[in-house]
Amino acid sequence: MLRTHTCGDLSEANIGESVTLCGWVDSYRDHGGGLFVDLRDRYGLTQVVFNPPDTSEELIELSKTLRTEYVIQVTGNVAARPEGMANKKMSTGAIELRCTDFKLLNKSKTPPVSPSATGKDLPGEDLRLKHRYLDLRRPEVQRTLLLRDRLIKGMRDYFADHNFADIETPVLGRSTPEGARDYLVPSRVHHGTFYALPQSPQLYKQILMIAGYDRYVQLARCFRDEDLRADRQPEFTQLDVEMSFVDGDDVIGVIDGLVAKLAKEHLGIDVPTPLPRMTYDEAMERFGHDAPDLRFGMELIDCSDLAPKSDFGVFKSVVEAGGHIRAINVKNGTKQYSRRGIDGLTEFVQGLGAKGLAWFRVEEDGKLGGAIAKFFSEELLEEFKERLGTEPGDLILFSADKFAGTCRILHALRTKIAKEMQLYEPDTMNFSWVVEFPMFDYDEDTKSWTAMHHPFTAPLEEHLELLKTDPGKCRAQAYDLVINGSEAGGGTVRIHDSEVQSQVFELLGIDEQTASERFGFLLDALQYGAPPHAGIALGVDRWVMLFAKLDNIRDCIAFPKTQKAGDLMTDAPGTVDAKQLKELAIKLDM
RNA sequence: GGCGCCGUAGCUCAAUUGGUUAGAGCACUGGACUGUCGAUCCAGAGGUUGCGGGUUCGAUUCCCGUCGGCGUCGCCA
Numbered sequence: 001m002l003r004t005h006t007c008g009d010l011s012e013a014n015i016g017e018s019v020t021l022c023g024w025v026d027s028y029r030d031h032g033g034g035l036f037v038d039l040r041d042r043y044g045l046t047q048v049v050f051n052p053p054d055t056s057e058e059l060i061e062l063s064k065t066l067r068t069e070y071v072i073q074v075t076g077n078v079a080a081r082p083e084g085m086a087n088k089k090m091s092t093g094a095i096e097l098r099c100t101d102f103k104l105l106n107k108s109k110t111p112p113v114s115p116s117a118t119g120k121d122l123p124g125e126d127l128r129l130k131h132r133y134l135d136l137r138r139p140e141v142q143r144t145l146l147l148r149d150r151l152i153k154g155m156r157d158y159f160a161d162h163n164f165a166d167i168e169t170p171v172l173g174r175s176t177p178e179g180a181r182d183y184l185v186p187s188r189v190h191h192g193t194f195y196a197l198p199q200s201p202q203l204y205k206q207i208l209m210i211a212g213y214d215r216y217v218q219l220a221r222c223f224r225d226e227d228l229r230a231d232r233q234p235e236f237t238q239l240d241v242e243m244s245f246v247d248g249d250d251v252i253g254v255i256d257g258l259v260a261k262l263a264k265e266h267l268g269i270d271v272p273t274p275l276p277r278m279t280y281d282e283a284m285e286r287f288g289h290d291a292p293d294l295r296f297g298m299e300l301i302d303c304s305d306l307a308p309k310s311d312f313g314v315f316k317s318v319v320e321a322g323g324h325i326r327a328i329n330v331k332n333g334t335k336q337y338s339r340r341g342i343d344g345l346t347e348f349v350q351g352l353g354a355k356g357l358a359w360f361r362v363e364e365d366g367k368l369g370g371a372i373a374k375f376f377s378e379e380l381l382e383e384f385k386e387r388l389g390t391e392p393g394d395l396i397l398f399s400a401d402k403f404a405g406t407c408r409i410l411h412a413l414r415t416k417i418a419k420e421m422q423l424y425e426p427d428t429m430n431f432s433w434v435v436e437f438p439m440f441d442y443d444e445d446t447k448s449w450t451a452m453h454h455p456f457t458a459p460l461e462e463h464l465e466l467l468k469t470d471p472g473k474c475r476a477q478a479y480d481l482v483i484n485g486s487e488a489g490g491g492t493v494r495i496h497d498s499e500v501q502s503q504v505f506e507l508l509g510i511d512e513q514t515a516s517e518r519f520g521f522l523l524d525a526l527q528y529g530a531p532p533h534a535g536i537a538l539g540v541d542r543w544v545m546l547f548a549k550l551d552n553i554r555d556c557i558a559f560p561k562t563q564k565a566g567d568l569m570t571d572a573p574g575t576v577d578a579k580q581l582k583e584l585a586i587k588l589d590m
Numbered sequence: 591g592g593c594g595c596c597g598u599a600g601c602u603c604a605a606u607u608g609g610u611u612a613g614a615g616c617a618c619u620g621g622a623c624u625g626u627c628g629a630u631c632c633a634g635a636g637g638u639u640g641c642g643g644g645u646u647c648g649a650u651u652c653c654c655g656u657c658g659g660c661g662u663c664g665c666c667a
Contacts (some may be wrong), residue, residue, distance in 0.1 A: 122602085352662085
């Protein structure tokens with residue numbers, strides 16, 4: 001070992017000891033006669049002093065060549081800092097290391113990304129990704145990755161304690177017809193065929209249930225070749241779980257326990273279980289989104305029955321066309337949003353595809369004011385006031401659109417406004433379940449049904465008949481874990497009955513031959529004594545993001561991809577040799 | 591693929607309606623200094639204003655295209 005302690009270890013208890021530290025020069029202060037260095041490693045910062053009499057003239061001369069990010073090994077005496085010189089901002093600020101010997105282990109070029117930069121001095125993200133090894137030295141990033149390590153350790157321990165078996169599944173698999181775009185890997189042995197990287201180990205874990213491994217868990221790397229977002233990477237980690245002889249409540253109960261444990265250990269908060277649940281339909285009614293942020297209210301209010309009574313043309317025509325008029329009441333919103341501010345909100349919703357933004361301002365005397373008020377009779381305005389629960393100072397924002405459109409617009413407004421008006425404490429954590437998702441989405445373009453979750457999801461038992469009569473109303477035994485308005489995990493009870501499975505495939509327009517080609521192995525397996533089973537997958541990267549209070553998933557991953565799915569450090573993806581292409585029988589057509 | 595924001599010194603930023611030699615802080619180089627802690631003081635060096643084209647007497651500034659980063663919609667069973 002080149003060191004006896006780390007840069008976070010030493011305190012007044014070590015005064016008088018001779019110790020050796022290794023680390024990077026975080027900063028240096030040259031005083032002519034002597035020199036101070038803040039030495040950094042993963043564990044902290046320690047001040048090293050190169051001063052007579054402890055340090056020889058020769059070593060002081062050498063110390064003057066030190067620059068930031070040089071790597072050194074220092075031996076010295078731990079000493080209390082002189083009277084009044086303690087640094088309360090440092091955890092090791094009571095002591096310092098007085099150098100008696102040191103060795104330059106390595107030099108560094110002037111770093112383009114300074115590990116000690118914070119706030120607005122932080123270099124651009126492209127530069128930090130290019131020099132990721134420097135960015136990863138930043139204490140803030142190290143804290144996040146180490147939190148990630150602890151969360152994963154907590155997950156592994158929890159499932160091990162509950163008798164789950166960790167079983168690995170292949171990365172090279174076969175492309176499935178539905179879902180996200182696959183990442184493909186060409187086969188050298190079978191020209192013209194391709195493996196697909198897994199979007200999730202879904203089918204394998206069901207096979208494991210059929211094979212009798214009744215409690216399975218895996219930290220699985222998943223791949224989806226779709227466009228990126230602040231909370232979405234093409235390559236991500238799922239905590240994948242599957243259980244046999246259980247129903248959805250059992251799976252939810254297991255995850256409730258995990259949430260409570262990790263929230264206690266890493267956030268120091270007591271989360272009461274069972275976590276609250278809400279159906280998908282209720283979530284869309286009240287919040288306009290399937291992952292509602294419950295840290296604040298501002299629920300959606302439907303006014304579709306009142307609105308057409310006005311002379312406001314937009315409201316009338318939208319309702320006549322079968323659309324909805326819904327609103328949110330922004331309490332005390334007129335203070336935050338002046339006329340100019342409302343213009344800003346209008347531009348915001350127009351950017352989301354809305355034609356405009358109708359609004360009321362609640363005046364001091366309680367009356368509803370604003371450009372559209374003149375289209376409303378006194379009586380009707382009273383009805384609106386009652387429906388919306390208005391008080392002076394409130395701002396009412398409307399969306400007039402098809403139901404889905406009002407959901408999209410009002411959810412976006414609700415989220416944006418809550419953030420701008422700081423309607424919740426930044427440290428609040430809210431965990432809940434959204435359950436009973438629709439089985440199917442209707443695709444207007446292709447005039448066909450698609451699976452909302454995946455085609456192996458079981459409908460509610462009482463909705464089995466709806467598969468034949470009214471698929472749009474059919475709800476699934478599906479559940480999503482929602483943390484602060486983010487989907488943090490999702491799962492379903494699986495179909496274990498080949499009869500029901502056939503019905504679902506038929507609805508989805510997957511004929512027998514196609515089904516058999518794509519996942520015949522699962523359909524076969526289901527006929528050999530498949531136990532009832534259910535499972536869930538948690539988005540590990542998102543959990544880290546939420547537990548670390550970050551708003552960007554790249555900061556939770558050591559080597560993330562950019563929005564164009566590239567790696568700025570390695571420059572992946574890259575071209576390959578003609579020889580490699582020839583072996584794979586691939587010709588480029590560009 | 592659509593929409594929006596951004597790109598100026600190694601880094602973070604500035605530069606008036608389009609106007610002389612593109613500035614500042616940090617970092618870097620040289621010097622001074624015995625207790626600093628974002629040390630301080632003096633001096634210096636450092637620029638293809640992402641790239642290409644256009645408008646103009648003149649472009650960092652306006653226009654078009656392109657590359658890259660970010661956000662968002664589509665997309666993400």
